[in-house]
């Protein structure tokens with residue numbers, strides 16, 4: 257099933273013998289990948305006919321394995337906040353995703369040297385506690401059938417007392433959580449959106465019911481769960497659809513068991529938005545007249561504040577004891 261998602265499978269020569277490479281190729285049922293020198297020889301390059309396809313590339317990360325979090329990302333009170341670029345690009349296709357401004361195409365590159373990331377973490381935790389967003393440039397849970405990296409991160413969190421990991425997802429899989437090593441430092445974060453938003457702007461993602469079911473599965477398995485109403489997208493009837501979503505979430509899950517909730521309206525770096533506007537001239541999300549504040553585009557204050565205050569009010573009624581984090 258996985259193999260059919262990709263036009264071609266490429267492996268960097270130096271990664272051919274990696275345990276992760278062997279495992280991933282087995283999982284996708286590919287015994288004859290194309291071998292290449294460097295992932296950039298293929299990643300997001302156009303085919304001979306000028307089109308961009310979707311290739312899977314297994315490679316080593318030639319750059320940093322951990323980056324400090326961007327100012328528009330929520331740190332949830334963690335002083336030492338990093339993200340891991342362990343997989344580049346996503347199998348979902350959200351119209352507003354910053355990855356669209358970052359990568360020209362849909363190729364997915366998995367770095368098989370995850371152990372290097374873990375070694376960097378081992379050094380950092382000698383200095384201070386570390387908080388890592390492991391699912392930053394991708395939806396790692398949605399790719400678990402290929403990578404097994406959610407398990408690897410859960411294992412790493414379980415054995416590293418000063419490491420906390422956030423795995424953020426829109427994936428509706430419910431079957432994995434009971435099989436993973438539970439740790440209070442492996443936080444499963446679920447991005448929940450009204451169905452009207454998911455259908456219009458989050459192509460390929462499961463609907464709200466599926467995401468709530470996955471969230472319940474993670475909570476029932478004993479994992480701390482975070483709900484992300486982020487990014488909220490402005491549409492004409494936003495008040496009505498976001499209120500109805502909160503009602504649905506409160507009816508479908510025991511919100512008192514949720515660790516925390518993050519809220520935030522859409523925002524993006526100016527360079528990424530510039531790229532997206534060029535690529536998607538008809539996209540309502542990309543072409544909205546945002547305001548630029550210190551290099552990041554966001555909704556004008558009157559829109560942003562009314563959306564964020566509205567959802568905060570709804571949450572204070574439905575789950576007054578759960579901490580709510582605002583991105584600003």
Ligand code: SF4
Pocket residue numbers: 346347348349350352353354355392393394395426
């Ligand atoms: S699920 Fe997340 S990472 Fe994937 S396309 Fe959507 S916003 Fe981007």
